[in-house]
Every structure is written in C-alpha cells, then in structure tokens.
C-alpha cells in the first residue's frame with residue numbers, strides 16, 4: 165500500500181551494465197541502462213546500488229551523467245572496500261539493482277553569469293553533471309570548474325584550449341570533456357601532476373575570485389580551517405584538555421613559516 169506521504173520520485177530499477185572502464189588508481193567509470201533514473205535524474209542526485217548479489221546493503225554513488233536518449237546513466241567510483249571491489253568486477257550485461265534518483269539537486273535555474281563549480285575526488289561526478297546541465301540548458305551562462313585530486317585524475321588531462329587571464333600561466337591542465345563543451349576547467353593537486361595547480365581547489369578558487377593571477381599564502385590561510393577541520397582527529401588527551409581542531413590548526417599556522 166502506498167504511504168500518503170509517498171512522492172513517487174524514486175525508482176527501483178534492474179539496471180543493465182552497459183560499460184565498465186578502469187581508470188588509474190582503482191577508479192572506474194560505469195554506465196548503466198536505467199531508463200527511469202536517466203529520465204528523472206538531476207545534477208546533485210545520487211543512486212543507491214547493490215554492488216553484488218551477496219551484499220544486500222546498497223552503496224550510494226553520485227550520478228555523473230544521465231542521457232535520456234540512450235536511457236543511460238554513468239557513475240565514477242573509486243574502490244574503497246568490499247562493495248566497490250565487487251562492483252568493479254561487474255561486466256557488461258550484468259544486472260545491478262539500483263534505486264534513484266535520490267537527494268536534493270543543485271539549484272538548476274537563475275544561475276549567476278559566472279558560476280564556480282568546485283569538486284575534489286569523488287566530488288567530481290556531481291560537478292560534471294552540473295556542468296553538462298548548464299552547457300545544454302543555459303548558453304549565456306559561463307561556468308568555471310576547478311577539480312582536485314590527490315590520486316591520478318580519472319581521465320587523461322590535457323592542456324586547455326580555453327585561455328583564462330586571471331590564473332597562473334602554468335596552470336593549464338583540464339578535463340577534456342568539459343573543455344570540449346567550451347567550459348573552462350583547471351585541475352589542482354599536491355602531487356605535482358603536470359599543468360595542475362599545486363594546492364587545494366579552494367586556494368585556486370579564492371585567487372580567481374579576487375581576480376589575481378597568482379595564489380598567495382593568505383589564500384591558503386583563509387581556507388585552511390574549512391579544508392582541514394574535518395580531516396583532523398584529535399587524540400584522547402587533546403580532547404580531554406579541551407583542545408579544539410580550530411585551535412590546533414591555528415597552532416600549525418603559527419609554527420609553519422610563510423615561504
């Protein structure tokens with residue numbers, strides 16, 4: 165029986181695997197035939213999929229692309245534990261039960277003229293979906309995407325064909341898919357990948373928002389609390405002493421000399 169509060173917006177599908185492509189560092193791009201999810205997905209949505217018949221608990225994955233013409237959706241995932249390890253073994257033709265689309269999508273109208281799309285690691289797929297949506301629905305809007313990764317990017321980067329004057333001249337690496345859509349994009353990493361900005365996505369974003377073509381130590385300091393806060397685990401002793409993560413980051417800032 166249908167619950168009166170049911171909105172009927174989430175579909176259960178027996179999705180058929182169409183493609184499974186291995187990318188560097190145990191990352192995979194997977195394409196499914198999933199007509200209902202493809203028809204209703206919006207940027208920001210995710211699916212809950214059953215990685216393997218032996219694992220009942222579904223895993224959430226962001227939708228990276230949804231094509232209504234081909235009734236297909238794409239995800240990009242990194243092998244993390246048992247579920248994603250088994251998911252990586254699924255082959256074209258296999259059936260993967262999934263639920264979707266789930267979640268509140270991004271605001272998809274009334275864009276500012278120059279929206280800034282920022283995503284790192286598994287935060288990249290929703291930005292690709294949003295970039296494609298803007299590209300197809302809003303020709304007057306000119307987004308700029310900054311994507312970061314500390315493992316090799318899940319695509320072959322290349323020098324961008326789109327010049328941007330307010331960025332360091334050596335930061336030229338881009339995601340080809342976005343470049344081909346005419347959307348400027350730049351990549352960031354601390355791993356020294358060619359053409360990438362050496363720092364966090366937020367450092368480059370701040371410099372760009374300030375219309376500067378260089379990144380200063382102030383930029384790093386301005387975002388360091390937001391970037392680091394959820395990555396630091398305090399020891400029991402520190403917690404017992406009432407030390408907060410922000411205080412710890414302040415101490416680090418005091419100790420590390422500005423280059």
Ligand SMILES: Cc1cc2nc3c(=O)[nH]c(=O)nc-3n(C[C@H](O)[C@H](O)[C@H](O)COP(=O)(O)OP(=O)(O)OC[C@H]3O[C@@H](n4cnc5c(N)ncnc54)[C@H](O)[C@@H]3O)c2cc1C
Nearest residue numbers: 210223224225226240241242244245246247248249286289
């Ligand atoms: C909204 C959302 C979107 C995401 N999008 C992406 C994406 O686009 N790409 C991507 O790579 N990752 C994404 N992730 C992360 C992804 O969901 C996890 O990496 C994935 O669930 C890992 O599954 P695993 O089985 O490989 O790892 P595991 O660590 O084995 O399991 C994942 C979680 O399930 C728990 N678990 C496992 N088995 C059981 C059990 N029997 N009972 C209870 N709990 C159990 C684990 O404790 C763990 O918390 C997203 C996560 C969220 C919340």
